[in-house]
Amino acid sequence: MKIKAKLTFGVGLLFILIFALAAISGWYIHQLKRDTNNILVANYNTLQYSRNMLLAIEEMNTDSTAIIDFQKNLELQQKNVTEIGEIEATNQINKHFNSLKIEPKNAVLTSSIRKDITEIMRLNMEAINQKSMIADETAQKAILMISVTGTLCFYIAFILLVNLPSNIANPIKELTESIKEIASQNYKKRVHFTSHNEFGELAKSFNTMAEKIEEYSESKLDKIIKGKKRIETLIDNLHDPVIGIDENKKVLFANEEALTISGLKKENFIGKKIQDVAVNNDLIRDIIKNIFKKPNENLPSEQLKIYADGKESYFEKEIININIVPTGEEKSQFIGQVILLRNITPFKELDLAKTNFMGTVSHEFKTPIASIQMGLQLLENDRIGLLNEEQKELTKGIKDDTDRLLKITGELLNMTQVESGSIQVNLTSSELNPMINYAINANKSAAENKNIHLEVDSQNTSLNVFSDSEKTAWVINNLISNAIRYSHENSTIFIRAKKENNQLLFSVSDAGQGIQPQYLTKIFERYFRIPGTKKEGTGLGLSISKEFIEAQGGKIWVDSEYGVGSTFYFTLNIR
Numbered sequence: 001m002k003i004k005a006k007l008t009f010g011v012g013l014l015f016i017l018i019f020a021l022a023a024i025s026g027w028y029i030h031q032l033k034r035d036t037n038n039i040l041v042a043n044y045n046t047l048q049y050s051r052n053m054l055l056a057i058e059e060m061n062t063d064s065t066a067i068i069d070f071q072k073n074l075e076l077q078q079k080n081v082t083e084i085g086e087i088e089a090t091n092q093i094n095k096h097f098n099s100l101k102i103e104p105k106n107a108v109l110t111s112s113i114r115k116d117i118t119e120i121m122r123l124n125m126e127a128i129n130q131k132s133m134i135a136d137e138t139a140q141k142a143i144l145m146i147s148v149t150g151t152l153c154f155y156i157a158f159i160l161l162v163n164l165p166s167n168i169a170n171p172i173k174e175l176t177e178s179i180k181e182i183a184s185q186n187y188k189k190r191v192h193f194t195s196h197n198e199f200g201e202l203a204k205s206f207n208t209m210a211e212k213i214e215e216y217s218e219s220k221l222d223k224i225i226k227g228k229k230r231i232e233t234l235i236d237n238l239h240d241p242v243i244g245i246d247e248n249k250k251v252l253f254a255n256e257e258a259l260t261i262s263g264l265k266k267e268n269f270i271g272k273k274i275q276d277v278a279v280n281n282d283l284i285r286d287i288i289k290n291i292f293k294k295p296n297e298n299l300p301s302e303q304l305k306i307y308a309d310g311k312e313s314y315f316e317k318e319i320i321n322i323n324i325v326p327t328g329e330e331k332s333q334f335i336g337q338v339i340l341l342r343n344i345t346p347f348k349e350l351d352l353a354k355t356n357f358m359g360t361v362s363h364e365f366k367t368p369i370a371s372i373q374m375g376l377q378l379l380e381n382d383r384i385g386l387l388n389e390e391q392k393e394l395t396k397g398i399k400d401d402t403d404r405l406l407k408i409t410g411e412l413l414n415m416t417q418v419e420s421g422s423i424q425v426n427l428t429s430s431e432l433n434p435m436i437n438y439a440i441n442a443n444k445s446a447a448e449n450k451n452i453h454l455e456v457d458s459q460n461t462s463l464n465v466f467s468d469s470e471k472t473a474w475v476i477n478n479l480i481s482n483a484i485r486y487s488h489e490n491s492t493i494f495i496r497a498k499k500e501n502n503q504l505l506f507s508v509s510d511a512g513q514g515i516q517p518q519y520l521t522k523i524f525e526r527y528f529r530i531p532g533t534k535k536e537g538t539g540l541g542l543s544i545s546k547e548f549i550e551a552q553g554g555k556i557w558v559d560s561e562y563g564v565g566s567t568f569y570f571t572l573n574i575r
Helices: 001-059 066-078 087-100 107-183 198-236 256-262 274-278 282-287 345-380 389-420 431-440 444-449 469-486 541-551
Strands: 243-245 251-254 302-308 313-322 333-345 428-431 453-456 462-467 491-500 503-509 555-561 565-573
Touching: 001 066, 001 107, 066 087, 087 107, 107 198, 243 256, 256 282, 256 333, 274 282, 282 503, 313 345, 345 389, 428 431, 428 453, 428 469, 431 444, 431 453, 431 469, 431 491, 444 453, 444 469, 462 469, 462 565, 469 491, 469 503, 469 541, 469 565, 541 555, 541 565
Parallel strands: 453 491
Antiparallel strands: 243 251, 243 333, 302 313, 313 333, 428 462, 491 503, 503 565, 555 565
16 A cells, blocks of 8 residues: 555544544533433422422411412423423412412311422422433443544554554665665665555665666776876876875875885885874974864965985975865865975075075175265265256266165165075164154155155154164165155155054055055065056065064054055064
8 A cells, every 4th residue: 555545544534533533522412411401491490499389388377478489489380390290280289279378277288289299399309310310321322432432543543653653764764774875885785665655666766776876886987996097197207295195194195206205115104194104204294293283274385495316405385185075965075185295496496596696796786886876976076076957967867876776786685685594683672763763864855855744653652662773764764665655745644653462563654546455465575566556666675574574573564445545564572
């Protein structure tokens, strides 16, 4: 039988029985109500009238109203005759009462009336007993019928409760377990339902699906193995070391380059937990020192210096987290990491050569530039000779270009110090005010040319900061110079300093064009200049400022709203 038919039959039968139980109960309750009403309406009222007449006849000799009460109750009794023989007894009472009204002192008539009333009471008492027996019989029948029907309802409900949930839930549970097995790639799993209902058809369809998946899986297995071999061959032939680990940090693969630089053998590395290998291997310990901190986020690149190929080599470490979305699910699942070490030794050597070249050239430039400046000073000296206006303009242009060239040379020298790692920081407790005054004086002429007002919040400029005063003054000078360069004419530049959490917070705010959001993260990179800008510069000033501030244990950043202006901040420790 189909599950739907079983449910319909069982629930329908139970509904019919419950309806029958309600109907039988209602009918018998109505019968009991009718029987009890008969007793109350007919027999009980007659007994009440008879009692009142007996009381009235006793008081006739003493109470003049007793005759009226008797007459009233007699009339009511004549209207309430219900039992056999009751009409005759009532007529006898009426006859004797009429005679008693003529002869009030006749004791025989009084005695006859009492007997007649007693007879009426006897007849009604017998009727009450008989009707009570009928009501009891009706109640017994009602109890029996309701009990039988209720028992039948309970029996059917119990059968449904015991069998129906298991008939539905057990096949669903078995089918769910089988689906989980299939999802775990156990394609040989089958379900077996002997019934011929909907679950039987579902089991048949499921088994057919499992057979087709098993056949498809086996047919693709050879291709999967070949694809795996291709990937392994590709990884082994990479010139950069590559290590793969699963979500439990067990090593899945490591190519020849990784084994070579680590000095490990494949059997001592593959299949082992990488933290266990790191206990006895310094290189692996350096490689994995960050992978346990944020397993679900890609970590930033990091440079490592490793002795390889008979020399010190440089590698850029990148840890790539592998996250997949399993079929049929929505959330991604972390399944492992790939550690990639890119060999950047040739680039590092070229970068070092470039740095040395820049340092050498910049240093060599200083001597001819100094000679040019000295020659300009002699030309500007009136004792050497007077210059006409055209010659003065020419010497002014030469002087501006010389100053610009000297500034570029200084920036290049600073950058070579930064890149070579030879930057020297002399941290002392220094007053901030002289650094600000130096920067303002250095940029005073440029500000006056554009009619820009430099407003200094002098409240906290007397703070002492733990810094390299020369490099900090250079940073302040660079920030103010940039603010003047990019501000509109007739504007104001605000220079502020305040103490915040035992640190100096210094800021320079301009009212220039501002910086577009996509360039905010790039302006501190070396040689970066905002595309389309017509302002002069090398793109090194902010990069050097960042290195100088961070070398002193501080931070530097920018807030900017395009079209409104920019504010550059840096922090230094206060002692």
